[in-house]
Amino acid sequence: MYHYKCMNQIAKTGLDGFSRDYTQVEEIEEADALLVRSAALHDTEFPKNLKAIARAGAGVNNIPLGKCAEQGIVVFNTPGANANAVKELVLAGILLAARDIIGGVNWVQSERMNEEISSLTEKQKKQFAGHEIEGKKLGIIGLGAIGVKVANSAVHLGMDVLGYDPYISVEAAWNLSRSIRHITNVDEIYKECDYITIHVPLLDSTRKMINTEAIEKMKDGVVLLNFARDLLVDEDAVVLALKKGKIKRYVSDFPNPVTAGAKGTIVLPHLGASTEEAEENCARMAVKELREFLENGNIRNSVNYPACDMGIPAYPARIAICHKNVKNMLSQFTTILGQENYNIGNMTNKSRGDYAYSMFDLETAASPKLISRLEAIDGVLKVRVIR
Numbered sequence: 001m002y003h004y005k006c007m008n009q010i011a012k013t014g015l016d017g018f019s020r021d022y023t024q025v026e027e028i029e030e031a032d033a034l035l036v037r038s039a040a041l042h043d044t045e046f047p048k049n050l051k052a053i054a055r056a057g058a059g060v061n062n063i064p065l066g067k068c069a070e071q072g073i074v075v076f077n078t079p080g081a082n083a084n085a086v087k088e089l090v091l092a093g094i095l096l097a098a099r100d101i102i103g104g105v106n107w108v109q110s111e112r113m114n115e116e117i118s119s120l121t122e123k124q125k126k127q128f129a130g131h132e133i134e135g136k137k138l139g140i141i142g143l144g145a146i147g148v149k150v151a152n153s154a155v156h157l158g159m160d161v162l163g164y165d166p167y168i169s170v171e172a173a174w175n176l177s178r179s180i181r182h183i184t185n186v187d188e189i190y191k192e193c194d195y196i197t198i199h200v201p202l203l204d205s206t207r208k209m210i211n212t213e214a215i216e217k218m219k220d221g222v223v224l225l226n227f228a229r230d231l232l233v234d235e236d237a238v239v240l241a242l243k244k245g246k247i248k249r250y251v252s253d254f255p256n257p258v259t260a261g262a263k264g265t266i267v268l269p270h271l272g273a274s275t276e277e278a279e280e281n282c283a284r285m286a287v288k289e290l291r292e293f294l295e296n297g298n299i300r301n302s303v304n305y306p307a308c309d310m311g312i313p314a315y316p317a318r319i320a321i322c323h324k325n326v327k328n329m330l331s332q333f334t335t336i337l338g339q340e341n342y343n344i345g346n347m348t349n350k351s352r353g354d355y356a357y358s359m360f361d362l363e364t365a366a367s368p369k370l371i372s373r374l375e376a377i378d379g380v381l382k383v384r385v386i387r
Contacts, residue, residue, distance in 0.1 A: 004024055037056050059202075082281060093227065253267075253270050305352060
């Protein structure tokens, strides 16, 4: 029997993916796994029996990844599950920036009591005129699940699309329309594109990647869209560029005191993944990841431990070990298994940065003594018997 706790409201269609072997609990001390959306966990004390955390979404800045890794807690996210929802909002952002739809709607609202509104409309509508996006150049920085969808949809809308991603996956490359120009220097996007949209994770290397230097390389009157993370952009520099006319519009999904209400900005209240379908997709994917890990020991879409898959256990026992990525760990594991007279039917060892994950399928059931000896090895963070 497994126990899970929801730190936020999670879509029922996702929770329905748990079998009868799973029970939802209220106290975190009882949980084998946590499901979370936006709840901040940095100050949370995790119990020793907690094995995994699944974020029903892509971003994991609300989860202390290093702290979790150090305690042998595997953290998952759900990349791509909300990609279509974000893609649709990016396209809406492009259209909102191209045509002054918001200004027009606000004008109608302000004149709603005016009996002459019909005739007045013909005189006033010119101030809300915009331009069409067909034939305009769209630069996409980051060709992951969202970036690829935006690129392919923009092509169908008649835009000339340039894509930049030095780490593009094979799957993304296959899914990318042949009409998209894949470039190797991001400066080409800055220099050529009428619209630029960012779809990269927030890392030390990408923090404020759109800065004064990058903006200076852009075309005059460029439209910049940010539906990824606000900290990818130096927004003080963007607001200054808006005042100078270098940037025509900044469309962001992240309200803050710098951009909210600033002239030339269109700021939305973080609506990117806020659709019923996206929430359900993320919940279903998160539950599948937790079940695969808890029941079989396999890791898919973790953000702090390596991917690892040995399929469904076919031996009497499977042991999973979260440990430091240091020398001689594997030899210590196999030595102890040999000393305790265990025969290994199958095994795997994967690493990611400072941490690693090993699994052993044994031909006989694992004893408490074996587990204690493995747990006593310096560098071992958590040992788990799958069956």
